[in-house]
Amino acid sequence: MELGWSKLTLGDVATRAGVAKTTLYRRWAGKNELVVDAVAELFDELRLPDCGTLAADIEGVVLQFAAILARPEAKSGLMAVVAESVRDDALRERIRASIVDRQKRLVLEGRARAQARGELPPADPEETARTVDLIFDMVAGTVVHRTLVSARPADEVWVRGFTRLLLQGLTATT
Amino acid sequence: MELGWSKLTLGDVATRAGVAKTTLYRRWAGKNELVVDAVAELFDELRLPDCGTLAADIEGVVLQFAAILARPEAKSGLMAVVAESVRDDALRERIRASIVDRQKRLVLEGRARAQARGELPPADPEETARTVDLIFDMVAGTVVHRTLVSARPADEVWVRGFTRLLLQGLTATT
Amino acid sequence: MELGWSKLTLGDVATRAGVAKTTLYRRWAGKNELVVDAVAELFDELRLPDCGTLAADIEGVVLQFAAILARPEAKSGLMAVVAESVRDDALRERIRASIVDRQKRLVLEGRARAQARGELPPADPEETARTVDLIFDMVAGTVVHRTLVSARPADEVWVRGFTRLLLQGLTATT
Amino acid sequence: MELGWSKLTLGDVATRAGVAKTTLYRRWAGKNELVVDAVAELFDELRLPDCGTLAADIEGVVLQFAAILARPEAKSGLMAVVAESVRDDALRERIRASIVDRQKRLVLEGRARAQARGELPPADPEETARTVDLIFDMVAGTVVHRTLVSARPADEVWVRGFTRLLLQGLTATT
DNA sequence: TCGTAAACGAGACGGTACGTCGCGTCTTTAT
DNA sequence: ATAAAGACGCGACGTACCGTCTCGTTTACGA
Numbered sequence A, B, C, D: 001m002e003l004g005w006s007k008l009t010l011g012d013v014a015t016r017a018g019v020a021k022t023t024l025y026r027r028w029a030g031k032n033e034l035v036v037d038a039v040a041e042l043f044d045e046l047r048l049p050d051c052g053t054l055a056a057d058i059e060g061v062v063l064q065f066a067a068i069l070a071r072p073e074a075k076s077g078l079m080a081v082v083a084e085s086v087r088d089d090a091l092r093e094r095i096r097a098s099i100v101d102r103q104k105r106l107v108l109e110g111r112a113r114a115q116a117r118g119e120l121p122p123a124d125p126e127e128t129a130r131t132v133d134l135i136f137d138m139v140a141g142t143v144v145h146r147t148l149v150s151a152r153p154a155d156e157v158w159v160r161g162f163t164r165l166l167l168q169g170l171t172a173t174t
Numbered sequence E: 001t002c003g004t005a006a007a008c009g010a011g012a013c014g015g016t017a018c019g020t021c022g023c024g025t026c027t028t029t030a031t
Numbered sequence F: 001a002t003a004a005a006g007a008c009g010c011g012a013c014g015t016a017c018c019g020t021c022t023c024g025t026t027t028a029c030g031a
Helices: A010-016 A021-027 A031-043 A054-070 A072-085 A089-117 A125-149 A156-171 B010-016 B021-027 B031-043 B054-070 B072-085 B089-117 B125-149 B156-171 C010-016 C021-027 C031-043 C054-070 C072-085 C089-117 C125-149 C156-171 D010-016 D021-027 D031-043 D054-070 D072-085 D089-117 D125-149 D156-171
Strands: none
Touching (some): A010 A021, A031 A089, A054 A072, A054 A089, A054 A156, A072 B125, A089 A125, A125 B072, A125 B125, A125 B156, A156 B125, B010 B021, B010 B031, B031 B054, B054 B072, B054 B125, B054 B156, B072 B089, B072 B125, C031 C054, C031 C072, C031 C089, C054 C072, C054 C125, C054 C156, C072 C089, C089 D125, C125 D072, C125 D089, C125 D156, D010 D031, D031 D072, D031 D089, D054 D156, D072 D089, D072 D125, D089 D125, D125 D156
C-alpha cells in the first residue's frame, strides 16, 4: 500500500500490493482505517532538523511537510479521510490519535529546543498546551490550505515569509 | 437544497428540495459543481464587521467563519469537494474562483480599513498580493484545521489568542 | 436470462442478458427468487397432449418434462433452488407456488380427460386432492431422480415402462 | 461431523466436530466428497424389515427413509451434493456409487424375499435390472419430492397409499 | 526415557461471488 | 417544452465461504 494512492479503490490497492482484497479487510475495519494508517506512516517520516535557530528549524520541518503533501498518495489519502471524518466521530478520533497528536511532538521538540537556546521564554504547562495546539493548527492548516486549496507551492520563499510572520507573533513581548 | 447536507447523496438532496434529480443535472454538471455553488453561497454570508480596530474586525469575521463551518452541511460539503479537488484540477479551479478568491475580499477590505485607520502601513501592490494570500491561507487553514481536524471549538477565547498571534506577526516592525 | 444457466453467477447472468447486475437485484430479491421465476417459466411450456388415451397423454407430458430437465439451465437452476429451499421456508413456498402447484394443472387436466373418456372413475373431491398430490410427487420425483440422480435418459422405452406401472396402480380395482 | 449439518459451511463443520478445517481436507478432496460420505453413512442405517408381506416391508423401509430425510443434516447434505452433481460428473458418479447403488440392495432384498414368499413371480435377470432401477427411482424420487419439495410429511397414511399404488402396479398381470 | 516423524489445531491468505449503495444517464409520463 | 418520476448501467464497497498454505504443537513409536 506504499505507492500510488491516486487510485483510491481498495481493489486496486490490493492488486498493487500483491494481496487479496480480503486480506486488507482482515487487517483493517474499512477503507478509512487503512488510509489513516498509511497516511500516518507517511507523516512519521517527518524529522525536526537542528539548524541552529528556531526559524530555520521551523522552515526545515515545514518544507518536509510540504514535500510529503506534494505526493499524490499523501494529499489524496489525507483529504479523503478528513472529509469522511466530518461525519464519523470515531474516524476523526483515529485521525487525531494516529496523525495529529502524533506529530505534535514536532512542535514540542521545537519549542523545547528553542527554550534551551533562549529563543523562547519558558512557559507554564497549561499555557504550553494551548500554544502547542494553536501552533499546530496554524502550521498544519496553513500549509495544507496553501498547497491543496490555493494550490500554490510551499517553496522556500513562501516558507520563509510564513515562518517570519509566525515567529514574530510567537516572540513578540505581549 | 440549502439545508441538511448531512446526507450527501444527490437523490436525497433532490428529494429534500422537492425536485427531480434530473433538474439538478440540468443546472449543474455534477455533484461537485453543485456542492461548490452551495458552499460558496454559504460563505457569501460573511461580512467584515466594523468594530473600530483591526483585531476586533478579524475576530468578528473569524467567528462568523467558524459559525458557518459549524453547520454540518457546510463542513461536509466543503471538505468533500476539497478532497475531490485533489485529483481534479478543474474542480479546484472552480473552488478557487467561487470560494477562495471570492472571500479574499474580506482580507482586502480589512487591510484597507486598517490602513485607513493607520493600524497598518501602506504597502506596494505586489507585496500586498503576497501578504493577502498568506493571510488568507493562514486564517482559513487554521480555522478549518481547528474546527474540523482538531475538532475543538473556535470560540471567542481561542479566536482572541489566534488573532493576537496573527496581528503581532503582521504589525511587527521587521 | 434465457440461455446458459450453466454459469450460475449473477454477474454472468447479467452480462449475458445485456443488463447490469443491479437491475436484476432491482427486480428480484436475490438469486433464488430469480432462478425460481426462470425455472417456472421453463416449466410453463409443458402442455398436456391429447393422444386419445390416458397412457399416451401421460407418456407425452412425461417426455416433455424429461426434455426440459435435459437442458442444463433447467436442471441446474431447479436443483439449486430446491437445495436452498431445504433451509429456507419462504423459498420453498415460492417454489411450491410458482412451480409445483402451477404444474399440478397437468395432473388435473389429465385426470378430468380420462374420466370423460371413462378410463378413470369419477372421484370425490377430497380423494382427488390426495391422489393428485400423490401422482404429482410420483411423476415429478421419479423423473427427476431418473434423469438427475441415476443420470439415465428418460427415453420412450423407459417412459412406457414407468407409465404402465403407474397406470396399473391407478386403475386397479382395489 | 455427524450431527448438525444445518450450517453447511466447512469452517463450522470443523469447529463443531472439534477438528481443524485442515484435517477435513486431509481426508476428503473437498466439501462435496465429505458430504457424500456423511450422507451415505446416514442411509446405511436403512434396514429392510421383515414384516411378513411385501407391502409391509416396503412401508417399513419407506418410513425409515422418510425419517432419515426428516433430519436437517440429511436433506441439507443430500440436496446440496445432488445439486452440485448436475454440473460435476465425477461427483454424480460418487453419489451413485456411495448412495444410490448401495441402497438398491434394499430393492433387491425385498424383491427376493417377495419372490420366496410367492408374492412376486420370478423374473429373468435383465428384466430384474430394469425393474429394480425403476422401482428405486420411483421410491426414492417420490419420497424425496414429497418431503422436500411438497414439504408434506411422509407419514403412515401417505406411505400406505403410496405403497398400495406401487404394489398394484408391480403385481398387476401384464 | 527420549528424540524424531507424522498428524493435527489454529488461523492467515488468495480468490470468487454475493448483495448493496450511490452517481449520472436516459426514458417515460404528465402538465 | 419542461420537469417530475424512476429505471438503468456502472463501478466500488464490504461480506461470506472455499480451499490452500504455513506455522507450532501434540502424539506415537522406536532407539
